[in-house]
Amino acid sequence: MKSLKVNGKRIEVDADEGTPLLWVIREQLGMTGTKFGCGIAQCGACTIHIDGRAVRSCVYPLSAVSDSNEITTIEGLSRDGEHPVQQAWAELDTPQCGYCQPGMIMAVAGMLNDTPNPSDEQIDAQITNICRCGTFQRVREGIHLAAKKS
């Protein structure tokens, strides 16, 4: 058993230490907002926060997390969609299929923690998530809007 702090709650999990956090979160904890897209940290659909920093959970093994780390998933980003990024996304009706958006939102929220008012160049460098529907135009607009709201 391993003790984790997820979305502010202390949780015990029973999984092999090599299991990526993505699958611990989805299969052991039953929280499916964090998505499986590629398994090799390319697409970012699995993005979560560890201590406020965006990480790709599909390659982040359970063994790399300690019980003092604060793990945040899309379910814990806000109580009910009140985070400025979620609000900006709602205002611009950003998602299409929506499958990549929890990861996209977590990646953006993570960036804004360190870079509250990013330039387009900073966005280009830091947001590398894939969206096959192609919502990038509204994602970019949404980042600037969220930065204003924060």
Add this chain to the structure above:
Amino acid sequence: MNDLINGINVTRRSFVVGASVAGAGLSLGILPAGRAAADGHLDEVNAWVVIAPDDTVTVRVARSEMGQGTLTGLAQLVAEELECDWEKVTWEFPTPGQSLARERVWGSFSTGGSRGLRGSQQYMREGGAAARMMLIEAAAQQWGVPAAECYAENSVIYHRGSRRKTRFGKVADAAGKLAPPTEVKLKPESEWKVAGQPLKRLDTAEKLTGKLVYGADIQLDGMLLASIKDCPVMGGKLLSYDEAAIKDMPGVRGVVKVETSLGTSGVAVVADTWWQANKALEKLPIEWDLGPNAEFDDAALTALLESGLDADEAFVGNAGGDIAGAFGAAEQMVEAVYKVPSQNHAPMEPMNATAVLTKDQCDVWCPTQNGESALAAASEASGLPIEQCEVYKTILGGGFGRRGRPDYVYQVIEVAKAFPGTPIKLQWSREEDQRHGFFHPTTMAKMRGSLDADGKLTGLHVRISGQSILAGLSPQALQDGMDPLVFQTLFKHGVAPNMDDHAISYDFENLLVDHAMRNPPIRPGFWRGVNMNQNAIYMECFMDELAAAAGRDPLEFRLAHMEKNPKGAAVLKAVAERSGWGRKDGKHRGLAVTYGFGSYVAACADVTVSGDGDVKIDRIVAATDCGTAVNPQQIEAQVEGSFVYGLSALLYQEITYDQGVVEQQNFHTYPSMRIKDMPKVEAIVMPSGGFYGGVGEPTIGVAAPAVMNAIYAATGKRVRSLPLKEQLKA
């Protein structure tokens, strides 16, 4: 073409009742007499509309939602006719099993061909109007007044004569018991209040919080997880595997041979979690008979495609005038060969399906673009009568045409057979998704054009050589061996009414468009935009080449052949004007125009190419005349996204083979556009009225050629094959 695609999407079994059902009964959402649902009472006004006592309106949508916004657009159309309060509208998916039990009351579930809205708008608007009439009738009966003296507005029914009024929720139950009207009148577009508005989507909120359950997220009590590996070479077979090598790995419950009637042959590992199943599958020793395609590679493919470029035999898709005469009298001949590779759909959510199979019931949960073909697959794979099968659709994590194929449904049921009564979720890895797609067909084209001394185009021959989707997926739909879909956007207007949605944009005096069919051992499929994509590249890039050879302006050169296509000319002029075409400002622009899925579209791209050959797409102006714009902001979203899809293909994407195996196994070798590459897209939505055109696909057609032509404007170099990759590098 709609009919054709419809025809092939429905099926392997003949459960689908005839087209006769699509009459008044269908359009008015009537429950056929003597066909009451199991509990005898239906809590609905009619098949399309359910109204709760608190006035909540649930619109039933049979078409799938995969991000394209059809769900919201259709709800807007129903709400418009219903005269309900939009704030109270929600939605639900009826199941294909329920539909079948009610003589297909919801019509087609097939969601492709940019048809979701235009293919169902008529009967859904009629369903909404019929429900409104029944609600008014119910109120009128309660008041003892003629229905003609009553009207509905914003979910409230009023009687003109008295001051009486009531809410929809109060009369919905009574309305549902009334006979439906035999005739309904639809509102003219000019009176629309809800439809035509840039409303927010109905499905956004849950997509922002992680609460929305996709197929991959289905969790059932006692569920086991499966990961699958199909023979990596098409046409190969599973020979054996060594279960003993992995049976003691954590969580492993079993290994199942998975062979389906589609010809797939592979093996799945079942475990307590997917991570365990997939880990064990990676370690499972497997022997394959790789079959006849084990040597297939890109050289073999290229040789096959090239063999058709000058072949004597070819199917003629469009011909007029005297091409030989025109070429004989040419002052100048222009010739170019183009190539478009296979591409994978790669939706963000890899293929998956969940099934529970017992001896007398087969239930499937899956993201599918066609609930009915998934249901037929469930019946065929389980061997159970279709009445004992059911499919529960989820919202799709992307579809793009891939999820119209039910291969994963067949597979999950084969796995479920080994675990009767236990829910099984089959989740493909991304690698499996890359290897076993139904890829965009690969073709080449030899383009030849003749110019006279005045630079006038006198003849054009488009020779397409390559793959046919229909030959691969449904050979029964071929017409005397010919695949008419190959000629999408190059058809002659007026020849076949159901292909007019994809007619050629230009009028040429002497024209020949023909196809030498060459089918490599690659599974083809409908890939967002379908055959429009490569045909628009061939036509629009070559028109640019012809204009250059003739020393004429590409815009003027195109318009000279568009006199009979004023709507096509209008979208082309719109992008030219907005983008600053012809302006001497140092920018490098490229144009493209086409007509596909019933909409007129054009784009102007503006690019910068660095000295090192790096291409930056600075700006795209894209115009769409889709006739009727039900939700303009969602149309803009589709246009924005279509450029990401089309330009990802132009810039990076190809599926190639080595020793019969797909070489691009994940996003690191099959890249997709990221935000840094996203150009500013300015969408011009310019509906001219009187028809419904599609919007999910058309602008993909102009994405690549507009950029390719802009690259020529910037560099003087012609890009004639996809993907661009390093082509402009020294």
